[in-house]
Amino acid sequence: MNRFEQTLRKILSNRALVNLLATLIAIIIGISIGFVIMLIARPQQATSGIRFLFGSWLSTNTPTRIGNWLYYATSLIVMGLAVAFAFKTGLFNIGATGQYTVGLFAALYVGIAWTGLGRFQWVVGLIMASLAGGFWGFFPGFLKSRFKVHEVISSIMFNYIGMYLVNFLISNIKNASGQLLLFDHSYGRTYKVATSAFIPRSFFGIDLSSIFPGSEIDIGIILAILLSVLVYFVLYRTKFGFELRACGFNRHAAQYSGINENRSITLAMIISGALAGFGGGLFILAGRVSNVGNIYKIVDVLLPEGFQGISVALLALSNPFGIVFAGLFISFIQRGGFYMQTLIKNEIVDIIVAVIIYTSAISLIFQTRIANWLLKTRSEKKKRGK
Amino acid sequence: MIPVIEMSNITKRFPGIIANDDISISLEKGEIHALLGENGAGKSTLVSILFGMYKPESGTIKKNGQIVNIKNPNDANELGIGMVHQHFKLVDVFTVLDNILLGFEPTKLGFINRKKAAAHIQALSNRYGLAVDLKAKIEDISVGMQQRVEILKMLYRNNEILIFDEPTAVLTPQEIVELIKIMKGLVKEGKSILFISHKLNEIMAVANRVTVLRKGKHIGTVNVKDTNKEQLSTMMVGRTVEFAVNKKPIETGEVALEVKNLNYTDPKTHKHILKNVSFSVRKGEILGIAGIEGNGQSELAYTITGLMRASSGHILLNGQPLERRSIRYRNDNGLSHIPEDRHKYGLILDYPLSYNLLLKKYHRKPFTKYGLINYRAMSKYSEKLIELFDVRTSQGAATISRSMSGGNQQKAIIAREIDVDSDVLIAVQLTRGLDVGAIEYIYKRIVEQRDRGKAVLLISLELDEVLDLSDRINVIYEGEIVTELDPKKTNPTEIGLYMAGSNSQRKHLDEANKQS
Numbered sequence: 001m002n003r004f005e006q007t008l009r010k011i012l013s014n015r016a017l018v019n020l021l022a023t024l025i026a027i028i029i030g031i032s033i034g035f036v037i038m039l040i041a042r043p044q045q046a047t048s049g050i051r052f053l054f055g056s057w058l059s060t061n062t063p064t065r066i067g068n069w070l071y072y073a074t075s076l077i078v079m080g081l082a083v084a085f086a087f088k089t090g091l092f093n094i095g096a097t098g099q100y101t102v103g104l105f106a107a108l109y110v111g112i113a114w115t116g117l118g119r120f121q122w123v124v125g126l127i128m129a130s131l132a133g134g135f136w137g138f139f140p141g142f143l144k145s146r147f148k149v150h151e152v153i154s155s156i157m158f159n160y161i162g163m164y165l166v167n168f169l170i171s172n173i174k175n176a177s178g179q180l181l182l183f184d185h186s187y188g189r190t191y192k193v194a195t196s197a198f199i200p201r202s203f204f205g206i207d208l209s210s211i212f213p214g215s216e217i218d219i220g221i222i223l224a225i226l227l228s229v230l231v232y233f234v235l236y237r238t239k240f241g242f243e244l245r246a247c248g249f250n251r252h253a254a255q256y257s258g259i260n261e262n263r264s265i266t267l268a269m270i271i272s273g274a275l276a277g278f279g280g281g282l283f284i285l286a287g288r289v290s291n292v293g294n295i296y297k298i299v300d301v302l303l304p305e306g307f308q309g310i311s312v313a314l315l316a317l318s319n320p321f322g323i324v325f326a327g328l329f330i331s332f333i334q335r336g337g338f339y340m341q342t343l344i345k346n347e348i349v350d351i352i353v354a355v356i357i358y359t360s361a362i363s364l365i366f367q368t369r370i371a372n373w374l375l376k377t378r379s380e381k382k383k384r385g386k
Numbered sequence: 387m388i389p390v391i392e393m394s395n396i397t398k399r400f401p402g403i404i405a406n407d408d409i410s411i412s413l414e415k416g417e418i419h420a421l422l423g424e425n426g427a428g429k430s431t432l433v434s435i436l437f438g439m440y441k442p443e444s445g446t447i448k449k450n451g452q453i454v455n456i457k458n459p460n461d462a463n464e465l466g467i468g469m470v471h472q473h474f475k476l477v478d479v480f481t482v483l484d485n486i487l488l489g490f491e492p493t494k495l496g497f498i499n500r501k502k503a504a505a506h507i508q509a510l511s512n513r514y515g516l517a518v519d520l521k522a523k524i525e526d527i528s529v530g531m532q533q534r535v536e537i538l539k540m541l542y543r544n545n546e547i548l549i550f551d552e553p554t555a556v557l558t559p560q561e562i563v564e565l566i567k568i569m570k571g572l573v574k575e576g577k578s579i580l581f582i583s584h585k586l587n588e589i590m591a592v593a594n595r596v597t598v599l600r601k602g603k604h605i606g607t608v609n610v611k612d613t614n615k616e617q618l619s620t621m622m623v624g625r626t627v628e629f630a631v632n633k634k635p636i637e638t639g640e641v642a643l644e645v646k647n648l649n650y651t652d653p654k655t656h657k658h659i660l661k662n663v664s665f666s667v668r669k670g671e672i673l674g675i676a677g678i679e680g681n682g683q684s685e686l687a688y689t690i691t692g693l694m695r696a697s698s699g700h701i702l703l704n705g706q707p708l709e710r711r712s713i714r715y716r717n718d719n720g721l722s723h724i725p726e727d728r729h730k731y732g733l734i735l736d737y738p739l740s741y742n743l744l745l746k747k748y749h750r751k752p753f754t755k756y757g758l759i760n761y762r763a764m765s766k767y768s769e770k771l772i773e774l775f776d777v778r779t780s781q782g783a784a785t786i787s788r789s790m791s792g793g794n795q796q797k798a799i800i801a802r803e804i805d806v807d808s809d810v811l812i813a814v815q816l817t818r819g820l821d822v823g824a825i826e827y828i829y830k831r832i833v834e835q836r837d838r839g840k841a842v843l844l845i846s847l848e849l850d851e852v853l854d855l856s857d858r859i860n861v862i863y864e865g866e867i868v869t870e871l872d873p874k875k876t877n878p879t880e881i882g883l884y885m886a887g888s889n890s891q892r893k894h895l896d897e898a899n900k901q902s
Contacts, residue, residue: 256731257745258714
């Protein structure tokens with residue numbers, strides 16, 4: 001075996017590196033395909049369109065746009081963590097959207113009704129959002145561990161149950177004087193939360209709103225990054241995480257070793273749900289530019305955040321730190337797509353993300369095929385050299 | 387004479403290993419050519435290449451002197467090459483006839499002409515002595531008959547070159563004798579057979595020539611009549627192998643594990659799988675449970691270890707009832723389990739070796755403190771076990787278990803289960819798929835446990851294993867313990883009859899009842 005082969009083999013045996021490589025290749029393929037579609041649809045605008053995706057939108061108004069990029073990445077990261085946590089236990093939490101919605105509702109309620117909490121209102125809001133999301137994650141987890149109901153089926157159902165329940169509650173909860181507490185009839189949407197419930201914009205003296213003036217940013221992005229550290233710690237440093245991952249890799253062997261598999265499944269779904277609920281809380285408590293806040297519209301459609309979380313988790317191969325980067329990346333090209341809209345429809349971004357996910361999912365094929373191909377061309381060249 | 391098949395200088399690589407390194411082999415017309423080698427020697431890869439499932443990097447295949455290019459199993463089929471896989475490729479809910487026709491249906495205007503085909507297959511079956519019931523469904527017939535169906539499948543497709551991949555692994559001693567007869571009949575009729583095995587007795591009984599492979603290399607090809615078992619095993623392993631198991635005279639202590647009237651009914655199929663099973667194992671003895679696959683052995687192990695819940699009956703560990711206890715309790719209080727399926731239960735293949743070596747201890751100090759895992763303590767402890775049990779790895783404790791060979795994976799499981807220092811060791815299918823060298827080592831370790839005063843319950847489908855290791859033998863048939871035998875006073879034929887149910891007392895009683 002010559003040295004080239006040896007180094008190649010060494011690289012290919014390093015799983016983390018191969019995964020990263022596969023992801024990068026997937027991104028290149030995704031963007032290339034996006035470019036081809038742009039060329040077909042709008043040949044004149046394609047090159048400037050692709051420049052947008054690569055970040056030309058950042059050249060004007062840079063600090064504001066970076067701030068917005070980070071703001072929109074926050075929910076992607078948190079939802080990615082929620083889905084990934086379940087993935088690591090071998091569960092597919094397709095119900096993150098429902099848990100997000102339920103969490104959003106809890107935070108909305110706290111943000112409007114519990115104004116007496118003062119500066120802790122947003123903290124309590126986020127805690128209640130997490131509890132509500134965790135409560136909503138409990139059901140599919142329990143159904144799976146107790147009755148072997150597949151979590152994909154039950155969590156899809158709980159998406160709808162959650163959405164309709166929240167819609168019902170919002171349009172029916174009244175205050176003491178008999179008026180609707182949360183729902184603003186004249187606009188067909190909820191009220192925004194009290195200004196006192198907004199998530200702060202400065203974090204231990206770091207004022208994000210002055211670093212990124214005029215942007216939507218709040219400390220949600222910092223909380224999201226801290227959350228990724230926490231998720232990493234739980235999964236990789238605790239006995240609990242060791243057991244969860246054991247269940248994820250091989251439920252039978254986990255059971256054999258004495259791990260209470262049913263308990264692990266239920267807890268993993270609760271935690272995954274709590275993370276998703278936290279994401280919902282971050283959304284509804286966000287102050288945004290000049291405190292316009294966020295609202296929730298009562299339309300009978302599932303929110304997209306949970307599904308975007310699946311994309312993020314897949315792209316990052318469920319690695320908690322990878323999720324931070326995957327969330328930032330997807331947010332980056334989504335922002336590009338947003339500013340590109342005058343040239344080309346920004347749905348192209350959805351196509352690109354979808355292609356990337358598909359391609360990165362077949363990372364294993366890259367691993368063997370590319371290795372073989374590299375080794376082959378190399379030995380053919382050598383033969384010809386002789 | 388030109389050989390029917392000639393494979394020359396075959397080389398096949400997989401990422402990280404060379405499965406076949408410049409191997410040449412020839413198959414004469416009318417011969418049984420055995421391919422002998424340990425696991426991972428490259429036997430299966432070589433025949434897979436011949437059958438068109440893999441493409442070699444270099445080398446040529448000639449049939450009757452003509453170079454052929456076999457790209458897939460269909461090509462192989464057209465060249466008259468057929469294969470009986472170790473795990474049969476049959477559709478359970480189809481009849482025997484339909485399975486034989488599958489993929490090769492004689493049609494008329496789109497309709498299958500079963501009548502004509504059945505007559506043809508019946509003729510083949512008579513000619514080669516392959517008794518089958520064409521109308522029976524696969525799920526209802528014995529494993530031996532399923533194998534005959536596979537052979538008929540090849541004959542129906544007019545295959546001249548027949549590959550048998552470890553055909554005896556699933557058979558009883560009686561069925562093996564039958565198969566050997568069939569194989570000899572086939573070559574007499576002009577067929578040629580390539581026969582993969584790691585069992586020396588069978589090769590000596592049936593083959594004309596043997597090719598030995600070791601670690602992907604061709605070690606040699608010898609005539610069976612010019613060689614003996616010792617020479618073959620030395621060629622296969624690369625050193626001399628001790629066949630006999632050395633055991634000290636038995637010194638039993640008190641009963642460690644007792645099973646009383648254990649019953650298990652499958653909750654889905656409502657099949658009564660274990661029927662009033664009772665036995666006890668004393669400290670310092672090995673109790674062997676012999677039986678044909680699927681007679682309740684797996685369920686017996688799983689109910690004792692807690693992976694399945696017994697329907698009724700008692701399991702006592704040192705006198706304490708276990709049947710309502712959790713798996714963790716059983717593990718922590720003196721039950722070790724070497725599971726039959728090491729990939730499903732025994733290991734978390736994507737975890738590093740160190741995690742797997744501590745799968746039964748990770749929750750205790752010093753590996754877990756205040757709920758946090760101490761990975762350093764884990765790898766340090768594992769390194770010791772790896773050395774003590776001679777587990778071969780590429781990266782020590784950090785090796786991903788999936789990348790290890792089967793033999794070393796099994797060694798790791800044994801290391802873990804012995805390390806917990808339990809009073810009772812339940813060993814199921816200890817050596818499935820392992821090579822002679824590893825088996826020798828594992829037997830030594832198991833006997834060592836017995837000599838240290840542990841109670842060992844050995845459940846195995848390998849009759850030789852049960853005979854060599856056990857101090858007492860219980861035979862299980864259709865979920866019942868049908869007899870207890872003394873390994874020193876019995877022989878494979880007698881056990882085989884019990885295993886097949888024909889010697890069982892129950893049957894005798896049934897027959898007596900019928901007559902009266």
